[in-house]
Amino acid sequence: MTETPEPVSVRVDLGPRSYDILIGPGLVASAGRHIAAALPRARALVVSDETVAALHADRLLAALESAGIGAALLTLPPGETTKSFDHLIAVVDRILAERLERGDAVVALGGGVIGDLSGFAAGIARRGMQFVQVPTSLLAQVDSSVGGKTGINSARGKNLVGVFHQPALVLADTDVLDTLAEREFRAGYAEVVKYGLIDRPDFFEWLEANRAAIFSGGAARVEAVAASCRAKAAVVAGDEREDGDRALLNLGHTFGHALESVVRYDPARLVHGEGVAIGMALAHRFSVRLGLCSGQDAGRAEAHLRAAGLPTRIQEIPGDGFTVDALMDKIAQDKKVSRGALTFILTRGIGRAYVARDVAPDAVRDFLNQELAA
Amino acid sequence: MTETPEPVSVRVDLGPRSYDILIGPGLVASAGRHIAAALPRARALVVSDETVAALHADRLLAALESAGIGAALLTLPPGETTKSFDHLIAVVDRILAERLERGDAVVALGGGVIGDLSGFAAGIARRGMQFVQVPTSLLAQVDSSVGGKTGINSARGKNLVGVFHQPALVLADTDVLDTLAEREFRAGYAEVVKYGLIDRPDFFEWLEANRAAIFSGGAARVEAVAASCRAKAAVVAGDEREDGDRALLNLGHTFGHALESVVRYDPARLVHGEGVAIGMALAHRFSVRLGLCSGQDAGRAEAHLRAAGLPTRIQEIPGDGFTVDALMDKIAQDKKVSRGALTFILTRGIGRAYVARDVAPDAVRDFLNQELAA
Incomplete structure (x- = not known):
């Protein structure tokens, strides 16, 4: 067994709800020690999906x-459709069937879907159990596992039901x-x-300066996640x-959600x-158009995303359906829209959102017209 | 229209989650004014049951x-079985169908079942909406509507799923x-x-000194609730x-839940x-047996409950099933039991729990043997 370095620790400061994020290699193998230190005498239910469980659950x-730590394992189907009331009920029922108490832990082993779903279940079983995240995707490590947002999808939209836990x-x-597949790693890198x-x-x-090193692993990757x-x-x-x-944190997300929604x-x-x-x-180019941001900064942001293999234009998405009307309709439905006024994250330059x-x-409509005509 | 006195106000002091309980006659008719003051510009979904809605919803x-305040009404079947995942999903879906936002309100018009269910729905729709309680039973006014506990029942037990909201x-x-039916008023009085x-x-x-006045209404009732x-x-x-x-607050509840569970x-x-x-x-007589409380105080507590028309002995419950083993089994399953040790609320006298x-x-087993043999 190789010696693993001590993980980097990041404190999330939320008063009585404060907690640590440990980042580093080998943490699945040393998870028992860290969980036992944070939650003495807890038992656990590990929730995962079939793909991740096959790789890491044992x-x-x-x-x-x-x-x-006495632990049971519940394995669910992979994919976004698992974020449903049916699977929520299944996780809650398993928590209760295992007779876990409030001080015991629900451990999410997986990406954002598993984290969001099992965090929600942990938030409502016995009106709130302990919860531990073991995120296995880059997206989950740098975004969804931090901050306490949990939830499931409704027929009326994504993440419309959940709790802060x-x-x-x-x-x-x-x-x-x-x-991870290369495409999935790149997608997580967008959030970085x-x-x-x-x-x-x-x-x-x-x-x-360090993109290639982050993609290949090692200390640069640990630092990027931290x-x-x-x-x-x-x-x-x-x-x-x-x-x-x-x-x-919604920079890029209002446009992004609209695009995701159009492709269902x-x-x-x-x-x-x-x-x-x-x-x-888009947010950068829209800011340029509004006279807020220099074209140079927008170009630099775009160039870095492209260098990482990420798309930066609507036209790169395969298939059709991207009309101005369709996008405006989705933007208006976004849950961050408040009473008619549109809220966007705009920017005055790199790091100035x-x-x-x-x-x-x-203004949004005119901008999208220009983008789609380009 | 008769002049109604200003309601009594009780503040629940919870930092950023503080709120007022207003108590008095005529508050349903003046609810719009009070809700508009607490939640300016909010819209509302009123959730009620068929029985209560027929009396008060209009x-x-x-x-x-x-x-x-623009408001819609959702009416559910009366009774404890309404505290289910199915009805929770129905309330959440209606909240979303009405396109209510986080600042809008779910208004619970009913007893504990409606309050617990719709509070839970308000706690999870959009990760937390505004919530207003209009409790219509004495039990809900003095107990379940205060404190933020919400929830539903699971096949594995009552109130095992919910949030603090x-x-x-x-x-x-x-x-x-x-x-209210006389029996329901009396039952709420037990919590008073x-x-x-x-x-x-x-x-x-x-x-x-004031029991009769409280039962007949007026200022004594307002003061008892307040x-x-x-x-x-x-x-x-x-x-x-x-x-x-x-x-x-669980005084009487460990024994009480066991009795409720035995009668399903x-x-x-x-x-x-x-x-x-x-x-x-039982908690008072158990405390007497343990040498903690005087028989005189236990007798006084029991006498007042009896004067209010409430039962004080297991044998008063119609039907059978009350064996020591059955009761001990239910007590051991109670969610307040922690790792084998039994937690009870005991007392050293009137007002000294x-x-x-x-x-x-x-000790519990011996005491129950004595009670059931009496």
């Missing part, structure tokens, strides 16, 4: 057992990212870039329930991170 | 309309209690008595998520407040 269960611990094992573009120009510059978690933790600590500045969340056409990449490029709450729908 | 909807406002209209028995001996003495809400608010403010002293929650045999009345009498976390199961 190792995690062995780690829990070796730390004296903070985990007791997050273990981001950077080794497991080696098992996002933190630089929001308000960390130095981090963006560091990413420009810096992303620090960035998100800082925003979440200032606005736990998304009443204010947390909206900055078909991952063959577009995955979330790709939508965010295109959305961020801000929340604009008064964007005229006609 | 008046509430008219009050909302006259205050400029504080309302923005509670409107306890003491006039609507005139529409509980607050005196926990730690308010002066209130208990006041109840002994004092109960103040008592519960004080406990909740000190322990929002039931980690400590909030357990005192058949309201023809036993309703919750009756179970609590018997449970409180405390949390005992180390009660020997054999």
Whole structure:
């Protein structure tokens, strides 16, 4: 067994709900020790999907057992459709069937779908159990596992049902990212870039210099995940329930969600991170058009996304359906829209994003017309 | 239209989640004004059951309309079985279908079932909407509408799934209690008595002197509800998520839940407040047996419950099934049981209850043997 370095620790500062994110290689294998330290005497239910469980569940269960943590495993089908009331009920029922108490832990081993679903189940079983995230995708490590947002989809839209339920611990094992498909890693990287573009120009510059190293693993990858978690933790600590500045995390997401919605969340056409990449490029070009941002900065943001193999234009999405009317309709339905006024995250340059709450729908329409004609 | 006095206001002090409970006559008719003051520009979904809606929904909807609050009504079947995942999903879907936003309100018009269910729906739709309680039973006015506990039942037990979600406002209209069946009013009164028995001996003495006036309505009823809400608010403010002293509110409930469970929650045999009345009498007699409480105090508690028409002995419940083994099995399953040790609320006298976390199961068993042989 090789010696693994001590993980990097990022504190999410939320008063009595504060917790640590540990980031580094080998954390699945040492999960038992870390969970036992955070939650003494807890038992656990590990929730995973079939794909991830086949790769990592045995190792995690062995780690829990070796730390004296009795654990059961619940495996669900992979994919976004698992974020449903039916699967929520199944997870809650299993928690109760295992007679877990409030101090026991639901452990999410998987990507955003598993994290969102099992965090929601942990938030409502016995009115709130302990919850541990072991995110296995880059997207989950740098975004969905940090901040306490949990939820499922409704027939009326994505993530419309859920709770804020903070985990007791997050273990981001950077080794497991080696098992991701290249496309999935790239998609997660879009969210990493996002933190630089929001308000960390130095981090963006560091990413420009270290992109290849991050993709190949090692210390640069650990640092990229840790810096992303620090960035998100800082925003979440200032606005736990998304009443204010947390909206900055939606950079690229209003356009991105509209694109995902037009393709009906078909991952063959577009995955979330790709939508965010295109959305961020659109937000920058829209800001240029509004005279807020220099064309040079917008070009630099776009160039970095392209270098990482990410799309930056609507026309890169295979298939059709991208009309101005269809996109405007989706944008108007977005749950961040408040009483008619359109809220967008716009930017004054690299790392200078801000929340604009008064964007005229006609300005968005004109911009999209230009984009689709290009 | 008769002049109604200004309602009594009780503040529940929970930092950013603080809210007022207004108590008095005529509050359904003035609900629009109070809700508009607490939640400016909110729209609303009123959730009720068929029985309560027939009596009060028209008046509430008219009050909302006259205050400029657009409101829809969702009516569900009455009864405990409505606290299910199926009905939860129906309420959430209606909230989303009405396109209510986070600042809009779910208004619960009903007893504990409607309050628990719609509070849960409000807690998870869009990860938390505004919530207003208009409790129409005495039990809901003095207990379930205060404190933010929401939830539904699972096949594995009652109230095992839910969230803590504080309302923005509670409107306890003491006039609507005139529409309650006598048995239901008495059952709610058991929870009023509980607050005196926990730690308010002066209130208990006041109840002994004013019981008849409270049952007939008017100022004494308003004061009884207000004092109960103040008592519960004080406990909740000190322990929002039931980690400590909030357990005192379970006086009579461990025995009471076991009795309810044995009769399978058949309201023809036993309703919750009756179970609590018997449970409180048992807790006092158990405390006498353990040498903690004088027989005189236990007799006084029991005498007041009997004077209110409430049962105080297991043998008063119609039907059979009350064996020591059956009761011990239910007590061991209670969710407040932690890792084998039995937790009971015991008492050193009227208004001197405390949390005992180390009660020997054999002592409970011996006591129940004595009770059932009596």
